[in-house]
Amino acid sequence: MSENTEPRSAAAPDPDQLPASQATDVEPEPLEDAADFVTSLDTAGGAHQPSAVPVSTQSGALPGAPEEESLLRKIFTGNGIVTILAVLLALILGGLLIAMTDKVVGTTAGYLFARPSDFLIAVWSAATDSYVALFQGAVFNPRGNGVAGQFAPLMETLTIATPLITAGLGVALAFRAGLFNIGAQGQIIMAGILASWVGFALHLPLGIHLLLVLVAGVIGGAVWGGIVGVLKARTGAHEVIVTIMFNYIALYFLRYLLDTDLFQRPGADTPISPIVDPSAAYPLIFGSQYRLHLGFLLAIAATVFVSWLLNRSTLGFEFRAVGANPKAALTAGINVSRATILVMTIAGGLAGLAGVAQVAGTEKVLTDGVAATYGFDAITVALLGRSSPWGTFAAGLLFGAFRAGAVQMQIQTGTPIDIVLVVQSLIVLFIAAPPLVRAIFGLNPRKKKAATAGKTKQAATTGGAA
Amino acid sequence: MSTTATSPVEGKPQPEKNHRPTVSAKPVTWKLPVTLAVLATIAFIFFGLLGPQANAKFGVSSSGDFFQLPAIEVPAFLSGMVLSLILLVLAGYALVLKARANRRPPRWVPAVFTVVFVVAFLIWVVGGARTPSISLAGLIAGSVTLAVPIVFGSLSGVLCERAGVVNIAIEGQLLGGAFTAALVASLTHNPYLGLLAAAVAGALVSVVLAVFSIKYVVNQIIVGVVLNVLVSGLTGFLFTTVMQSDPEKYNSPAELPIIDIPVLSSIPVIGPILFKQSVVGYLMYVAVIVIWVALFKTKWGLRVRAVGEHPQAADTLGIKVNATRFWNVTLGGAVAGIGGSFFTLVAIDSFTKEISGGRGFIALAAMILGRWNPIGAFFAALLFGFADNLQSIVTIIGTPVPSQFMAMLPYVVTVFAVAGLVGRSRPPAADGIPYIKG
Numbered sequence: 001m002s003e004n005t006e007p008r009s010a011a012a013p014d015p016d017q018l019p020a021s022q023a024t025d026v027e028p029e030p031l032e033d034a035a036d037f038v039t040s041l042d043t044a045g046g047a048h049q050p051s052a053v054p055v056s057t058q059s060g061a062l063p064g065a066p067e068e069e070s071l072l073r074k075i076f077t078g079n080g081i082v083t084i085l086a087v088l089l090a091l092i093l094g095g096l097l098i099a100m101t102d103k104v105v106g107t108t109a110g111y112l113f114a115r116p117s118d119f120l121i122a123v124w125s126a127a128t129d130s131y132v133a134l135f136q137g138a139v140f141n142p143r144g145n146g147v148a149g150q151f152a153p154l155m156e157t158l159t160i161a162t163p164l165i166t167a168g169l170g171v172a173l174a175f176r177a178g179l180f181n182i183g184a185q186g187q188i189i190m191a192g193i194l195a196s197w198v199g200f201a202l203h204l205p206l207g208i209h210l211l212l213v214l215v216a217g218v219i220g221g222a223v224w225g226g227i228v229g230v231l232k233a234r235t236g237a238h239e240v241i242v243t244i245m246f247n248y249i250a251l252y253f254l255r256y257l258l259d260t261d262l263f264q265r266p267g268a269d270t271p272i273s274p275i276v277d278p279s280a281a282y283p284l285i286f287g288s289q290y291r292l293h294l295g296f297l298l299a300i301a302a303t304v305f306v307s308w309l310l311n312r313s314t315l316g317f318e319f320r321a322v323g324a325n326p327k328a329a330l331t332a333g334i335n336v337s338r339a340t341i342l343v344m345t346i347a348g349g350l351a352g353l354a355g356v357a358q359v360a361g362t363e364k365v366l367t368d369g370v371a372a373t374y375g376f377d378a379i380t381v382a383l384l385g386r387s388s389p390w391g392t393f394a395a396g397l398l399f400g401a402f403r404a405g406a407v408q409m410q411i412q413t414g415t416p417i418d419i420v421l422v423v424q425s426l427i428v429l430f431i432a433a434p435p436l437v438r439a440i441f442g443l444n445p446r447k448k449k450a451a452t453a454g455k456t457k458q459a460a461t462t463g464g465a466a
Numbered sequence: 467m468s469t470t471a472t473s474p475v476e477g478k479p480q481p482e483k484n485h486r487p488t489v490s491a492k493p494v495t496w497k498l499p500v501t502l503a504v505l506a507t508i509a510f511i512f513f514g515l516l517g518p519q520a521n522a523k524f525g526v527s528s529s530g531d532f533f534q535l536p537a538i539e540v541p542a543f544l545s546g547m548v549l550s551l552i553l554l555v556l557a558g559y560a561l562v563l564k565a566r567a568n569r570r571p572p573r574w575v576p577a578v579f580t581v582v583f584v585v586a587f588l589i590w591v592v593g594g595a596r597t598p599s600i601s602l603a604g605l606i607a608g609s610v611t612l613a614v615p616i617v618f619g620s621l622s623g624v625l626c627e628r629a630g631v632v633n634i635a636i637e638g639q640l641l642g643g644a645f646t647a648a649l650v651a652s653l654t655h656n657p658y659l660g661l662l663a664a665a666v667a668g669a670l671v672s673v674v675l676a677v678f679s680i681k682y683v684v685n686q687i688i689v690g691v692v693l694n695v696l697v698s699g700l701t702g703f704l705f706t707t708v709m710q711s712d713p714e715k716y717n718s719p720a721e722l723p724i725i726d727i728p729v730l731s732s733i734p735v736i737g738p739i740l741f742k743q744s745v746v747g748y749l750m751y752v753a754v755i756v757i758w759v760a761l762f763k764t765k766w767g768l769r770v771r772a773v774g775e776h777p778q779a780a781d782t783l784g785i786k787v788n789a790t791r792f793w794n795v796t797l798g799g800a801v802a803g804i805g806g807s808f809f810t811l812v813a814i815d816s817f818t819k820e821i822s823g824g825r826g827f828i829a830l831a832a833m834i835l836g837r838w839n840p841i842g843a844f845f846a847a848l849l850f851g852f853a854d855n856l857q858s859i860v861t862i863i864g865t866p867v868p869s870q871f872m873a874m875l876p877y878v879v880t881v882f883a884v885a886g887l888v889g890r891s892r893p894p895a896a897d898g899i900p901y902i903k904g
Binding site: 097101180182231235237238240241242244245246248249252253255256259376379380383415416418419420421422423424425426428429432433435436 | 634674678682684685687688689691692693695696698699700702703704705706707708824827830831834868870871873874877878880881884885893
C-alpha cells in the first residue's frame, strides 16, 4: 500500500491534464461514483494511451470495491487466481496439443466410439507423461544418482533462470517507466561481446578480472540500452522499433566480430571465441557437480536492487510517475527525458548482467547464440511477473524450469521443446486478458452494476499493460 | 484535449506547456541537409578519393533475353568521383536552400540522392571485389524474389496500422502462412489450395490479435510479441511431431508454377521481375496497387484512415471503429499469410523451423520507412531485398565490406528513419491506442 500514495501526488498538481481517472484517485469518496469514473474515463475514450504500467501498481486497490466482499472476491477474481488459472489453462491446452499429435491417441481415436475409455486414457497418459518428464527434468528426479543427482534438475533450472531473471528485470523496469524494451536480446549480445573480450583477452589477477568482466558487460548492455533511451528522449523515435532494429544490429555486429582475428578462437573453423580465463569465470556455488554459478546470487541481488529502486528511491518514483503519465510527471517537475534515458540505461545494464552470466557463467565462450532466446523470453517473463521485481523473479524461475525440464521431456517422451514456447505464450496471453480466463472458468463477477463491468474493463487494461 | 501533438486534425499546434518534443508544424530543420552533407562527404572520401582502380562490370542481359545488351563496364574510380560530386552538389543545394530561404529541399532531392548513393555504393563494392563483375539482371531479379514476403508483410502492417492497430505479429503471420501452405499443399497436392490456406492461417493469427487487442483491450504490442512466440512454438512443435513423422506426406508441397508471359518476359532486366513470376509474385504487384487505391481513393479507405487517425471523430460520424479495426486486422493477416506461402510454395520446396527468419520485422521496418503507404512500403521492401541479395553476392565475389554490415544496413537505415534524421516517418495518430466507446 505504501506505493499507492506516490503516483497520486504526481498526478495531483495538474488534474486537468488528466482525465478524471487519475484525478478521482485523489478523492477517497464517494466510492461507487469513483468506480464509475474509473470505468468510463479509463483511457478517456481512447484519447490517452493506456500506460504500460499495471494500474494495480499505480493506484493500488481500485476505489469502489466494498471492504467486506473484497477479500473473497480478491481470492476468486483477483490477479493471483487469474495467474494460477492462466497457467493451468495453458498447461491443459499444451497437453491437448501433445495428445493430438500422439500416436497412441491417434490409434485409439480410430475406435473412439467402440471404446472411448481407451481414447481418454491415451489422451491423459500422453499429456501427463510429458508433464511428469518436464517436472522431473526441472525440479526433482527420483531416479537420480543419490540426493545430489536427484536435485540436479533443480540446479539446472536455477542456472537457466539466471539470465531470464536479470534480463526480465530490465524489461520489467522499462515497463514500469512506460517503455517497451524489446531490446534485451541486443543488450545481452553487446554485454556478452564486451565481457567475453575482457575475459579472454586480458589476463588479470583473480577477483579484479571477474569484477572487470562484470563491469564491462554491464556497461555494454547499459550503453546499448542507453542509446535507445537517448533516441527516444531526443527524437521521439518509438522504442519498440528502435530496440527491434538494435537487436539485429547487435547480432550482425557479433557475427562480424566472430569472423575477425580479434574474437575468433585461433585454429577454429566455426565462429567461436576463446574460452574465458578461469579468473574471469563466475565461481560455482555448489561445486563442480552443478553448473549453478555466482550469477544466480547476483540475480537475487539485482532483484533486491530493482525492488529498492522502484519502491524506495526517488529515481524509481520518477520512473513510475513517468510511466503512469509523462505529461503529469513533466508538470510535477520531473525531467522526463532524463528518466527515459536513465531507465533504459539501467534496463540495459540489467540485461547486460544476463550477458555476463552467459559468458562468465554458463557458456564460458562467446558464440553467435550467446543470447539464445533469453532476450525475447525476458519479455514474457516480465509480463508474467506483472513487471514487479519479485514477480519477475518468480516468473524467471518458472520459465527456467520449463526450459530445463523441456530438454528432459524431449529425451524421455519425444515431445519437442517447442511445446514450452506454446505454453509460455499462452500463459502470457491469458494473464493479459483476465476476463477471458474468468469467463472460461465461469468466475466472471455478476454484472449487476456498471461499476463491476467497469472493473472488468479496467482489469483488462491492467492485464494488457502488465 | 488534443490527442497527441502530431495529430493532423489539430490544425495548429497549441502551445501546451508540456509538449513532448515532437514535430507538429513541420518546422524546417537542419537534420536533412546535414545528414545529406555527411553522407555525401563519406561517399566522396570512400567511393571517390579512396575508390578502387579496377573497372566494375555489370552484366545486363541474361542468355534467354529477347535482345542482348552489352555488359556495362565502368571505371570504378572515375565514376565514384563523378557520382560523389553529384551527391555533394545535391547536399550543397539542400544546405543553401535551408540557409538562404529556410526551405526544405524539393522531394526529388532525397530520392535522387538515394538512387545516386546506391549506384555509387554498388560500383564501389563491385569495383573493389576480387572478381569485379556481377550480373545486374540477376541482382535485381534476386532482390525482387527476396522482397516478396517482405512486401506482403509490410502491406499487412499498413492495413492494420492505418486502422490504428499496431501489428508486431507480422512475423507470426508469415510463419503461420508458410507452415499452413506447406501442409495443405502437401496433403492436397494442390498449391493453390495451399495459397488459400496460407491466407486463412494468416487471418487466424490476426483474429487472435484483433480479439485480444480490441475486445480485451490488451496492449497491442504485447499481443503481437506473444503471438510471434506462440506461432513459432506451434509451427515448430507441429513440424517436429507431424511433418517430420512423414515428410513425404506432410512436407513436400506442390510448387506454384512460374508463369512466363511470352515476349514480355524476355525484356532485359525488367522482363523477369515483372513478367516471369509465380502467382504470388503477380499478386504482390496487384496487392500493392489495390491496397493503395483502396486506402487513398475510396470511401472505405477514407473511413479506415479516419479510424486510425481520430477514432472519436470517426465514431461521431457513424463509422464502427472497432468493427473496422477488426476486419482490417484480419485482412492484413490474410495478406501476410499469402506472403508467407511464398517461402514454402515458391522459394524453398519444404517447411523448416523459423523459415521466415525475422523477415516479419524487416517488413515492419519497410512499412515505417515507406511511411505507412503501400507504395512507399513496396519500394522500401525492395531496397531491403536488394540489401539482402547484395549481401549474399558480396560474400561470393569477395569485397572489402564485410557481409554482416550489408545485412545490418536495413536496420540501421530504419533507425535513422524513425529517429527523423532522414525525414520523419509519422505513424497514424491513433496507432496502438485502443478505442473504448464512452
